[in-house]
Amino acid sequence: MNKILIVEDDFTIQAQLKTLLSGNGYEVFAVTDFSQTIQQIKAFVPHLVILDIKLPGNNGFEICSEIRTFSDIPIVFVTSSNTDMDELNSIMLGGDAFITKPYNTAILLAKIAALLKRAYSSPQAEFFAWNGVTLHLESSVIEYNGQKAELTKNELKILYYLFKNAGKICARNDIVDFLWDNQLYVDDNALSVNVARIRDKCNKIGLTDFVKTKHRQGYTL
Amino acid sequence: MSGKLYLKNQVPAILVNLMGMLALALFLFANGNQFQTVLFIFTVWFIILTTCLSVVYYARKRYLNQLLDMAEQLEERYLIPEIMTIPRKADEQVFYQIMKMAEKSMLEKIGAIQNERKEYKEYIEQWIHEVKTPITAMKLLCENNRSSFAREMLAELENINQYTEQALYYARSEHTEKDYSVRETDLCDVVHSAIADNKYLLRQSNMTITINVINNRVYTDDKWVRFILNQIIGNAIKYRAEQPALHFSAVKTNDGIVLSVSDNGIGIPQSDLPCIFEKGFTGRNGRIGRNSTGIGLYLCKRLCDKLGIGLAVHSENKGTAIMLSFQLNDFVTGVQG
Numbered sequence: 001m002n003k004i005l006i007v008e009d010d011f012t013i014q015a016q017l018k019t020l021l022s023g024n025g026y027e028v029f030a031v032t033d034f035s036q037t038i039q040q041i042k043a044f045v046p047h048l049v050i051l052d053i054k055l056p057g058n059n060g061f062e063i064c065s066e067i068r069t070f071s072d073i074p075i076v077f078v079t080s081s082n083t084d085m086d087e088l089n090s091i092m093l094g095g096d097a098f099i100t101k102p103y104n105t106a107i108l109l110a111k112i113a114a115l116l117k118r119a120y121s122s123p124q125a126e127f128f129a130w131n132g133v134t135l136h137l138e139s140s141v142i143e144y145n146g147q148k149a150e151l152t153k154n155e156l157k158i159l160y161y162l163f164k165n166a167g168k169i170c171a172r173n174d175i176v177d178f179l180w181d182n183q184l185y186v187d188d189n190a191l192s193v194n195v196a197r198i199r200d201k202c203n204k205i206g207l208t209d210f211v212k213t214k215h216r217q218g219y220t221l
Numbered sequence: 222m223s224g225k226l227y228l229k230n231q232v233p234a235i236l237v238n239l240m241g242m243l244a245l246a247l248f249l250f251a252n253g254n255q256f257q258t259v260l261f262i263f264t265v266w267f268i269i270l271t272t273c274l275s276v277v278y279y280a281r282k283r284y285l286n287q288l289l290d291m292a293e294q295l296e297e298r299y300l301i302p303e304i305m306t307i308p309r310k311a312d313e314q315v316f317y318q319i320m321k322m323a324e325k326s327m328l329e330k331i332g333a334i335q336n337e338r339k340e341y342k343e344y345i346e347q348w349i350h351e352v353k354t355p356i357t358a359m360k361l362l363c364e365n366n367r368s369s370f371a372r373e374m375l376a377e378l379e380n381i382n383q384y385t386e387q388a389l390y391y392a393r394s395e396h397t398e399k400d401y402s403v404r405e406t407d408l409c410d411v412v413h414s415a416i417a418d419n420k421y422l423l424r425q426s427n428m429t430i431t432i433n434v435i436n437n438r439v440y441t442d443d444k445w446v447r448f449i450l451n452q453i454i455g456n457a458i459k460y461r462a463e464q465p466a467l468h469f470s471a472v473k474t475n476d477g478i479v480l481s482v483s484d485n486g487i488g489i490p491q492s493d494l495p496c497i498f499e500k501g502f503t504g505r506n507g508r509i510g511r512n513s514t515g516i517g518l519y520l521c522k523r524l525c526d527k528l529g530i531g532l533a534v535h536s537e538n539k540g541t542a543i544m545l546s547f548q549l550n551d552f553v554t555g556v557q558g
Contacts, residue, residue, distance in 0.1 A: 010354050016361030023365070080353035084402045084444075102357040102382060104417050105364050174367065180420055183413050185430035 002116055005046035006030040007037060007063065008078070009055050017050065024109055034058075038066055046073065048116055051095070053079040053086065061093055068094040074115035078103060106181035128163035130221055133207060135163050147205035154184055154194050155201070162211065162221050171218040195219065222282050231274060238270055299327040345392045349385050356382055376421040383419075383455055390448055390520050401442040401527065408437040408446075408480055408547075412469050415450035419458065426458050426465055433470040437478050439547040445524045446545070450482065452517040453543050457484040459513075462539070477549045479531075483542035489534065497534060498522035 004026045008014045014030045021028045029044045031037050034057045041049065049067065053060035064075055076097045077090040090098045097111045128135040134143045140156045141148045151159065161178045162170055172191060179186050186194065195211060202210045212220050242263055249259045292301050302321045308314055360378050363371040412434055416423065423430065457467050461484065468483045489497060493504040501515040525532040531546030 010358060012358035013354065013361060016358065016365055019365045020361060080350045080357075101353045102360045102378070104414075104420075105361070107417065171367075173369075173372065176424070177367075177420075180424070181417075183416075185416065185423075185432075187424075187427060187429060 001025065001027045002048065002120075003027045003029070003044065003046040004048050004050060004112070005041055005044050006050045007034075007055065007060070008050070008052040009034065010052075020105060020109075021112075026112075037063055041067060042070075047120065048074045048076065048112060050076045050078055050112075053077060053081065053090075061089055064090070064093045064095055072119075074119050076108075076111060076115065078108075128160070128166075130163055130166045131210075133210060135159055142201070142205070142207075144202075144205050144207040147207075149201040149205045151198070151201070152194075154179065154186060154190075155198050157182055157184055158191070158194055159198065162219060166221045169214045169217050169220045175219065222285050224278070224282075227278055227281075235270075235274075238266075242266060299324050342392050342395075345388065349389045349392075352385055356385070372421055373425070376425045379419055379422050383451060384514075386448060386451065387514065387516060387520065390524070391516055394520055394523050401445060403440050403442055403528070405438055406441050406443040406446065408439060408471055408478065409434045411443050411446050411450065412480075415447050415454055418447070418451055419454050422458050423454070423467075426461055428458065428461070429464070429466040431466070431468045433468075434480065435471070437471045437473075437480075439478055439549065441528055441530065441547060445528060446530075449521045449524060449545070452521050453482050455517065457482070457486055457541070460484075460486040460488075460541075462486050474546075478547045480545045480547070481542055482545075483540060485540045488539045488541050489536040491536075494534065494536065498532075 002025075004021055006014055006017050006021075006028060008017065008030070018028045018030055029040075029046065031040050033040070034055055037055075037058065051060045051064060055063070058066075060077060060079070064077075067073070067075065074096045075094065076099060077095045078099050078101060079086060080101045087098045096115055099108055099111065126137055128137070132144065135141075135156075136143060137156070137160065140151045140153075142151055142159060143149075157179055158175060161175055172188065176186060176188065176191055179191075199211055202208070210221065214220055246259055246263070249262070288305060291304060292298055295301060295304065302317065302324050305317075308317050356378060360375065363374045363378070409432075412432060416430065454467070457465070464485075466485050469480070470483075471478055471480050489504070493502075496502050497504065497518050498521070499515075500519040502519070503513040503515045522532055524530075525545065529548060531544070531548075533544045533546070535542045535544070
């Protein structure tokens, strides 16, 4: 599991970031003693550091420079300031990303994932499997008993979300949120239409009652 | 300088001359001088007197008109004592001294007001910077605890954020030179970022979104364009109609790319169209029920002007379309080869 260290002095943001990141499968540690930041980084050995700029004691830039003297780990700057000067500084000092508050959590998570992939070349899941059904991400195909059906972008993303949360009930709003975060702007009606199409395609490959509707709650596999 | 008034002012001098003339006349007549002699003396005196008066009058008038012209052409009129020649007459020098005192007090006052303004602007920027922390905290809290309540909160947070961004850009709009950087930007990315910034508001209003912008690269400041698009999207949400729809498209033209954002909302009345970019203009729509600062489009126009982006609006009864024209000048394409 990838380890992320958070250096952020606002307590609420720190706690919520921890919740967000652990909910997305990361092991998270938040610095609380800002006079010992570097020591804590060395002790925790994270895969990635999230760094605020305005901090008590040494500011984010100084900390970044110091980290760079002993490590190349990805550093994501998060800050309220969005001046070009700050962005330039963060790049010059070796930061890998610069995200302004209030952050778009989808973008933050995506950037973290991208940086980790680049730095540690972890193998990406190429397919999901559930109950004998395989979802091929690269080729955008759903497969059952040797039969394949091609999926559109929307359909692939919807199924990706369902597979990722396989067995759990996925609220309609959450699915739509996920699609929007992936730049697919479907509304509630369009979601129903897409699910109907998915079911159609599933039926054609002999897969019946795969995507189930939980009345008033959402969909599930 | 009023000639009539000048003459009136000279009346004492003229009277003194006349009294002198009278006295001399009596004296000359008493000494047995002939009337012709006396008349001759007084004619000469009279001619000298009127010539002197006229010459002095015209010289004075010319000097004063020059001074008036100088004052008219000067933009900062309170600086006139710096530019004019120091007068040589004793009484004028006193007036000059007084003018210098007035100028000094004016400059001090202006300096004080400018400092006050600068401090206030810095405070506003600082405030905006600080308020982003609780906004971020609330946003994270809501996103970690999703529910319909949380979604409504998130929509309102987006509103708050838009207002703080507007305040930030307004505070900065006076000195925009210091804060923009032109670099290669993918219009597609900016459009998606702007939509993401208004995610919950758009969802809440059931906006249907269609995009026809593919990999269009222009040279501009992506943050500013994102702000401009946010204003446009905000307006589309505010002034929407039934079954609202928002459409983004980019079209290549001879010398650039035009990004169009069109909606099917209540539109802008023809009478308001010429004024929508004026500061503080809320128009008919802004006043009927919906709150409007009148600053959003004003800032858009200002920023577009600074970046060299053409800004055009089209609205006929229903729906509004806003077009941003980005130039792809020869220098840029030449460099790219």
